[in-house]
Amino acid sequence: MAPNDSAETNGEATGTVVVRRKAARYIVPFAVAGVAAATIGLVPALADSGDPDLPDITAQELVEKIAASDEEQLSGTVKVSTDLGIPSIGGLAGSFAPGAGSAGSSASPEAKLMELASGTHTLRVAADGPDKQRLSILGEGSEYSLVHNGDDVWGYDSESNEVYHATSEKGAGAGAGKHEAPKGVPATPKELAEEALAAADDTTSVTVDGTAQVAGRDAYKLLIKPRQSGSTIGSVTVAVDASTGLPLKFTLAPSGGGKAAVDAGFTEVDFAKPAASSFSFTPPKGAKVTEADELKAGAGEKGAADKARKDLSAMEGFQGPNIIGKGWNAVAEIEMPGGAGLPAQDSGDMPAQAQQFLDALGDKVTGEFGSGTVFKTRLVNALLTDDGKVYVGAVTEDALVKAADTAK
Structure with missing residues (x-):
């Protein structure tokens, strides 16, 4: 079992700089009404079983191991739940998402991903490099899938039989790049871990807190705690795959005690190359297909433009937080x-x-x-x-x- 080794005595600040750079792309919206929902996402892995005997590792080395993790091929199941002590957002999330409303689409990813901010969910994930990812949210008798394959992003809501489609811009010149899957609510333990480590500074204690087994794999446990009093966050624990450095589980415990507010983890994970069919998508017969450009055009209608002008006028003089x-x-x-x-x-x-x-x-x-x-x-x-x-x-x-x- 690894020792309870303090990161501050092993170059903690240096290690977290690397992680900050890698975590820069995981930006979470900060708004008064939605901050709690937007910064949280996932829960119990139900997969801890035993404490494997692993070579000793320092907190600094474990942080660097996370930063160096470059697993681009994987598939698995993630158990998701969030308990913030507020009512479930459920279908209300779509009402506040971009493109929501009469001109919107229930398959819009912004609407569906916000639902992860409350309740319990089971996700299936697959990835094959930076241009192919799939995330499916399993419901009771329904499923929502978000598929990124090259220049295309597809969202499909089986309950409403609606499809959302977006493509990269063509002819935008060198460096235009491919369309990236929408960012927002973190959807994997890795995203949550990188956000937590990016915020680590001299107000934070980072230590190795033993070992665990998650989804059948040996892992080290990285414990992140505030040194200050007054925070509602008691601790963050990240289970890190001993072989690949990939975060397998993320648990956020509130300082007030009780069950975890966030506890995200793989229940199954496989690092083999996923089948190519995982990233192919054809709209089902009879499905309503909404193009992202249509949603943008709808947002630009005169009524919406007038509302935007009024909102800007009301915000005149606002200097930010x-x-x-x-x-x-x-x-x-x-x-x-x-x-x-x-x-x-x-x-x-x-x-x-x-x-x-x-x-x-x-x-x-x-x-x-x-x-x-x-x-x-x-x-x-x-x-x-x-x-x-x-x-x-x-x-x-x-x-x-x-x-x-x-x-x-």
């Missing part, structure tokens, strides 16, 4: 356009029933900043002040209030 603190305790301060916050409880500006509904969702708090309401999940919390500022981060209620007081 101000980051308070650092590391695991970083809090984003966002000033709402026009300074519009929630009506004060005794202002009379809100009906009593509406006020009771908001009170049930959040906690009223006060401090040097004034007063406001904290809306909480198991991982990300947000404070909306009565004067129209928002403070959001993976921190406790007390840490949010402290950040608001500091900003004041």
Whole structure:
């Protein structure tokens, strides 16, 4: 069994720089309403069985092993579940996704991938190099598949019998490149691990925490923990394949205890070359096919353009978030356009029933900043002040209030 070896004594900072570079392409949207959903994605592998006896390895060496992992051919099954303490997003995700609505498509990947932000899911994945990938989300009697093959990206929702199709731009000159599969909610333990390691700095402890077996393969366990108090994140554990360096399982435990908020892992994995048929797709007979260009054209209609202009006008003067603190305790301060916050409880500006509904969702708090309401999940919390500022981060209620007081 590998020793509990601290990364800070083995060049932790140097190793994570390499990972940061490789993780740059995994950018997750950060928005007040969707931050919790967008930064999380996957859960229990149900595959741990025994602690294999492996050669000792330092945390620095294990981080470098992840960074050097270049497995481009694999297939397998990933068990996915997310418990943020909020209602399941389910089909509502598509309502907020680009292209959603009467002119949209239920097969749009943005709509379907957001569903991974809540509930439990089983995924089948396959990859053969940078130009061929397939991800399927298995439902009860239905399946959604996203297939990337060369210049084509296909999305197919068997429940609605709808197809989404996108292609790379032609004639765009050298370096135009191929169409990449849409990014957003992380869909594999590797993506989640690279995001976590990219954020590691001197506020983070990174150690080797023994060994495990995941999907029948020997693995080392990398333990990532905040050194600071006040974070809602207790720890992140990454099970790393001892042979290939590929993250096989990712577990995020909240500091408040209880079941994992994120626990993603392979239940089966095979590093053989997948069959070519895995990446071929032909729209089924009778399926409604929506081209990505059609969705873009619909978004450019006059009504949508008018709405966009109004939205831009409302956002005039918005300077973006101000980051308070650092590391695991970083809090984003966002000033709402026009300074519009929630009506004060005794202002009379809100009906009593509406006020009771908001009170049930959040906690009223006060401090040097004034007063406001904290809306909480198991991982990300947000404070909306009565004067129209928002403070959001993976921190406790007390840490949010402290950040608001500091900003004041």
